Amino acid sequence: MDLSLLNILILLAAGLGTGLVAGFAGVGGGIVMVPVMLELLRAWGLPREHVVQAAMATSLTVSVLSTGSSAWRHHRQQRVLWRLVVPIVPASMLGGWLGSALAAQTDGRWLQTGLACVLLFAAYRLVRQSEPADGDGRPRRSLMLWGVIGLGTGLFAGLSGLAGGVVLVPSLALFGKLPGRFLAATSSGVIMFTSFAASLGYMWHGPPAGTLGDGFVGYANVLAAACLAATAIPLAQVGAKLNKRTSGVWFRRLFAVLMVIVVVRLLTTLG
Numbered sequence: 001m002d003l004s005l006l007n008i009l010i011l012l013a014a015g016l017g018t019g020l021v022a023g024f025a026g027v028g029g030g031i032v033m034v035p036v037m038l039e040l041l042r043a044w045g046l047p048r049e050h051v052v053q054a055a056m057a058t059s060l061t062v063s064v065l066s067t068g069s070s071a072w073r074h075h076r077q078q079r080v081l082w083r084l085v086v087p088i089v090p091a092s093m094l095g096g097w098l099g100s101a102l103a104a105q106t107d108g109r110w111l112q113t114g115l116a117c118v119l120l121f122a123a124y125r126l127v128r129q130s131e132p133a134d135g136d137g138r139p140r141r142s143l144m145l146w147g148v149i150g151l152g153t154g155l156f157a158g159l160s161g162l163a164g165g166v167v168l169v170p171s172l173a174l175f176g177k178l179p180g181r182f183l184a185a186t187s188s189g190v191i192m193f194t195s196f197a198a199s200l201g202y203m204w205h206g207p208p209a210g211t212l213g214d215g216f217v218g219y220a221n222v223l224a225a226a227c228l229a230a231t232a233i234p235l236a237q238v239g240a241k242l243n244k245r246t247s248g249v250w251f252r253r254l255f256a257v258l259m260v261i262v263v264v265r266l267l268t269t270l271g
Contacts, residue, residue, distance in 0.1 A: 011040075023188075024239035027166050064196045096194045
């Protein structure tokens with residue numbers, strides 16, 4: 001499969017949005033990448049039964065780099081709670097791998113519809129939940145709670161291609177009582193590992209080499225991923241800077257709007 005100049009420009013432009021969203025919201029940027037890749041893969045004539053999985057795999061591959069860039073900037077701003085990242089990551093990586101294995105065997109339309117319903121409910125809860133009164137960055141310390149949240153985040157990432165931040169951020173706020181200023185940063189620290197595991201899962205569980213054409217490793221299109229990452233990595237730095245200037249309450253509201261947009265895109269890209 002050859003990328004035309006127009007396709008490259010589209011991917012570079014999508015990477016700009018991906019980076020901004022990844023840095024600002026700590027979600028990896030799949031909200032931008034998955035819809036774009038769905039359209040491009042269909043236009044390229046990829047077999048219908050592989051389109052959704054290929055879009056998700058490519059998105060997750062880029063998310064490793066975009067959230068890594070975001071996490072580095074947030075770390076320099078002292079907003080990543082690494083003591084919280086550590087207990088979440090093992091379960092989230094396991095969930096990412098399992099989610100990718102399940103997604104490889106599931107009709108993409110069912111995946112998109114079910115996830116849209118979950119996200120809509122989470123967006124409502126995020127808006128209704130008030131900011132913790134103490135705001136001192138001391139979340140709940142239940143290892144079981146973080147393990148469950150991590151596993152759910154990973155499963156969502158593997159099943160949706162959205163890297164899991166759209167589940168992790170509201171979970172940190174609603175169940176972990178984490179103040180808003182730490183949400184995107186801590187999410188980025190977790191999601192770069194979650195995306196890595198899920199991306200490898202899609203590569204491992206993908207069809208035999210050559211089935212989808214040149215440029216694919218399993219389900220992931222590495223050529224498209226490279227174009228997306230070229231602009232997503234630097235723009236994630238910009239997004240992280242913008243996040244620092246946004247209050248916790250406004251971040252929660254903006255993130256809820258972002259989640260509703262994800263719901264709309266999931267439902268309108270059913271194919």
